[in-house]
Amino acid sequence: xxxxxxxxxxxxxxxxxxxxxxxxxxxxxxxxxxxxxxxxxxxxxxxxxxxxxxxxxxxxxxxxxxxxxxxxxxxxxxxxxxxxxxxxxxxxxxxxxxxxxxxxxxxxxxxxxxxxxxxxxxxxxxxxxxxxxxxxxxxxxxxxxxxxxxxxxxxxxxxxxxxxxxxxxxxxxxxxxxxxxxxxxxxxxxxxxxxxxxxxxxxxxxxxxxxxxxxxxxxxxxxxxxxxxxxxxxxxxxxxxxxxxxxxxxxxxxxxxxxxx
Numbered sequence: 001x002x003x004x005x006x007x008x009x010x011x012x013x014x015x016x017x018x019x020x021x022x023x024x025x026x027x028x029x030x031x032x033x034x035x036x037x038x039x040x041x042x043x044x045x046x047x048x049x050x051x052x053x054x055x056x057x058x059x060x061x062x063x064x065x066x067x068x069x070x071x072x073x074x075x076x077x078x079x080x081x082x083x084x085x086x087x088x089x090x091x092x093x094x095x096x097x098x099x100x101x102x103x104x105x106x107x108x109x110x111x112x113x114x115x116x117x118x119x120x121x122x123x124x125x126x127x128x129x130x131x132x133x134x135x136x137x138x139x140x141x142x143x144x145x146x147x148x149x150x151x152x153x154x155x156x157x158x159x160x161x162x163x164x165x166x167x168x169x170x171x172x173x174x175x176x177x178x179x180x181x182x183x184x185x186x187x188x189x190x191x192x193x194x195x196x197x198x199x200x201x202x203x204x205x206x207x208x209x210x211x212x213x214x215x216x217x218x219x220x221x222x223x224x225x226x227x228x229x230x231x232x233x234x235x236x237x238x239x240x241x242x243x244x245x246x247x248x249x250x251x252x253x254x255x256x257x258x259x260x261x
Contacts, residue, residue, distance in 0.1 A: 008106040009106055011111070014106065014107050014108070014111040014115075015111055015114055015115045015118060016115075017105075017107060017115070018102065018107065018111060018112055018114075018115025018116065018118075018119070019115050019118050019119050019122065021102070022115075022116075022119040023119070023122070026123075037076065037080075037126065037127045037130035037131070038130050038133075038134055040076065040131075041069075041072055041076070041130070041131045041134045041135060042134055044072065045065070045068075045069070045134075045135070045138060045140065048068065048195070052064060059196065059197065060197050062226065065138075065140050066140055066141070066142075066226075067222075068140075068194070068195060069131075069135040069138075069140035069141050070141060070146075070149075070221060070222040070225045070226065071193065071194040071195075071218045071221065071222060072131050072135065072194075073127075073128035073131045073132055073135075073141075073149035073150070073152070073153050073221060074124075074128065074149065074152060074153060074156040074214070074217040074218055074221050075189055075194055075214065075218070076124075076127040076128060076130075076131050076153075077123075077124030077125070077127055077128045077153040077154075077156040077157040077160070077217075078124075078156055078157075078160045078185065078188075078189075078214055078217070079185065080120075080123045080124060080127045080157065081120035081121070081123060081124045081156070081157035081158070081159075081160040081161040081164065082160050082161075082163075082164045082180075082181070082185055084119065084120045084123055084161060084164070085116060085117070085120050085160075085161040085162075085164035085165045085168060086164045086167060086168055086171075086177045086180065086181075087174065087177055089116060089164070089165065089168050090168055090171065090174050090177070091174075093168070093255075093258060093259075094174075099112060099259050100259070103259060103260075109252065109255070109256045109259055109260060110252055112259075113165060113248070113251065113252045113255060114248070114252070116161065116165065117158050117161045117162050117165070117244070117248050118158065119161075120157050120158060120160070120161025120162075120164070121154040121155065121157040121158030121161060122154065122157070123157055124153045124154055124155075124156055124157015124158070124160070124161075125150055125151070125153045125154035125157060126153075127153065127157075128149055128150050128152070128153020128154075128156075128157075129150045129153065131149075132146050132147065132149050132150060141225060142225065142226075145224065145225050145226070145227060146225050148221070148224045148225060149221050149224070149225060152217065152220060152221045152224070155217075155237075155240050155241070155244070156214075156217040156221075156240065158244050159213055159217070159240050159243050159244040159247070160213070162243070162244050162245075162247035162248035162251060163213065163243070163247045164180075165247070165248065165251035165252075165255065166247050166250055166251040166254070167180050168251070168255070169251050169254035169255045169258070170254070188212050188213075188214045189214070191205075191208075191209055191212065192209060192212050192214035192215040192217075192218055193209070193215055193218045193219060193222075194214075194218060198215065213239070213240070213243055216235075216236040216237075216239045216240055217236075217240060219232070219233070219236055220233050220236040220237060220240070
């Protein structure tokens with residue numbers, strides 16, 4: 001066949017090939033990987049929601065259990081996407097050398113990590129859907145509005161996947177990811193409006209909370225579920241998109257140096 005007649009696969013096919021590879025690996029142990037997303041919200045609901053719910057009857061004009069549950073779809077997405085694009089990506093990059101073989105195929109470095117971000121978003125969507133399902137069974141998330149949290153789980157997962165790739169591009173030792181999770185993600189969980197409204201924070205700290213990416217994901221998700229629509233939500237949505245694109249672009253630029261020597 002003449003060289004001029006050889007064409008690489010379409011962009012969509014290349015991105016899908018990366019996504020499909022990760023999906024096949026993840027579903028190989030479907031029970032062990034798929035069960036925690038259903039169990040974690042139940043444990044959190046029983047341990048935090050029902051316990052504190054006896055003392056906190058309402059918060060932000062809704063029952064406390066509803067206030068808490070409407071944030072959990074995106075917090076779950078945040079953690080699963082962050083784990084995927086830190087520990088899992090680092091293992092594929094440094095130990096398994098999976099990416100070396102993948103870029104030997106007609107897949108560019110850009111395709112590789114855009115596919116990685118899409119996979120992180122897909123895991124975020126799956127985990128968010130599991131949380132919505134479980135919480136709706138307990139009456140903590142109203143349907144059908146609660147279903148809006150599922151696509152937002154994808155966007156949140158893609159954003160935190162891109163941010164996690166930025167961290168991965170700097171890390172040389174897998175144990176250093178503990179600083180990211182303990183020093184940033186865990187505090188973000190508590191100070192982004194998950195367990196109490198941002199109005200409860202000291203006035204000086206509220207602008208800091210607005211910088212945190214999870215703040216915008218939670219406010220957008222909770223407001224849509226509770227049908228509290230406002231123009232602020234457009235800013236929250238734009239924030240998620242801009243951070244995803246900016247972080248993803250920067251991360252790919254840096255990670256290219258780790259693969260292409």
